[in-house]
Amino acid sequence: MNQRRLPWLTAVLLGLSALASAQDRVKPEGSGKPMLADVIDIAPWGHIGPEGQPVGVYVSLFKRLSDLSACPLEQRLTPIPRAVTEVTRNVAQATIMLDRADLNAGAVEVGEVTRLQIEVWLPNGSKLRSLDDLVGKTVGVLRGPTYHEAFDRDPRIKKIPVTSPINQLEMLSKGRLDAAIGVRENFISAMGSASLRFETFASPIVLEQRKVKLWVSPSMRDTPCAVRLAKALTEVRRNGEVDKMLRDIISYSPGESLKAK
Missing domain, CATH: 3.40.190.10 (Periplasmic binding protein-like II)
Structure with a gap:
């Protein structure tokens, strides 16, 4: 090969190598x-x-x-x-x-x-109106999320792990929970899926936006x-x-x- 072409060829190869390296960083390591x-x-x-x-x-x-x-x-x-x-x-x-x-x-x-709005949902007729009212009560929580610091850290509230927002609302409607905490949109979506009515629940306790x-x-x-x-x-x-x-x-x-x- 003509030695005068080697610097040009080397520069091209180095450029291609740099481009490939940059593209690899966009993807999981070692995967296309x-x-x-x-x-x-x-x-x-x-x-x-x-x-x-x-x-x-x-x-x-x-x-x-x-x-x-x-x-x-x-x-x-x-x-x-x-x-x-x-x-x-x-x-x-x-x-x-x-x-x-x-x-x-x-x-x-x-x-x-x-x-998103964090709320505590309640069964119809509930007199609970604040976070302090949840002390000693049984509240359904999803596994994994953290919704409200004061709620999460209060050992006086009985927190029962529940698998889904639908389960939270069904347990509320059947009197198996005093309350359920979660994202408002979770509950609205679950209510539609479970064919529940708004009249089944009291006005929620609004905590904060996250x-x-x-x-x-x-x-x-x-x-x-x-x-x-x-x-x-x-x-x-x-x-x-x-x-x-x-x-x-x-x-x-x-x-x-x-x-x-």
């Missing part, structure tokens, strides 16, 4: 597959649809972020504790859920998605996809797409009887 996005397995955020595929608000949002960022994201329904573990350990590359200290410490925050965030795994830090996902998230928030997803998914609208007093 799309990045894995863990979607929490709680309706209306993530659940199995009529055709056997994941559907829900966060599934739709991940699809939109994938399109806008040109970073392929494969959605997988996952329990909350597992999603936290797998994103912080680089098994999955992204997740969306309520703000959590363990994810803030072990993963990379991309940005705020929205804010941030929902998008995180990526530590291996995604400073990668091109992390930057593009942040820009895509900013865009869908700015143009109102996230709010529209919430309105479209949750079609069972609250009535006057459930407005906080």
Whole structure:
């Protein structure tokens, strides 16, 4: 080979190598597959649809972020504790859920998605009106989420693990719980699925609004996809797409009887 061409050929090879290295950082290490996005397995955020595929608000949002960022994201329904573990350990590359200290410490925050209302739902006729009224009462809680610091840390409240918002509301309606804590949209979605009526429940105790965030795994830090996902998230928030997803998914609208007093 002509030795005068060697420097040019070397430069080309080094450039291709750098490009391949940058592309590899966008994907899971050693894999040509799309990045894995863990979607929490709680309706209306993530659940199995009529055709056997994941559907829900966060599934739709991940699809939109994938399109806008040109970073392929494969959605997988996952329990909350597992999603936290797998994103912080680089098994999955992204997740969306309520703000959590363990994810803030072990993963990379991309940005705020929205804010959701935390409420305590009560059976019809209940006289409970504040967090203090829950002392000594039995409250149904989901496994995994943390909803309200004062509630979570109060040992005087009897917290009973329940598998889903539907179970929470069914147990409330049957008198097996004094209250249930969770996200308002969880309960509204569950009520529609279980064919329950608003009249079955008293006005909820409204606690606070909590941030929902998008995180990526530590291996995604400073990668091109992390930057593009942040820009895509900013865009869908700015143009109102996230709010529209919430309105479209949750079609069972609250009535006057459930407005906080």
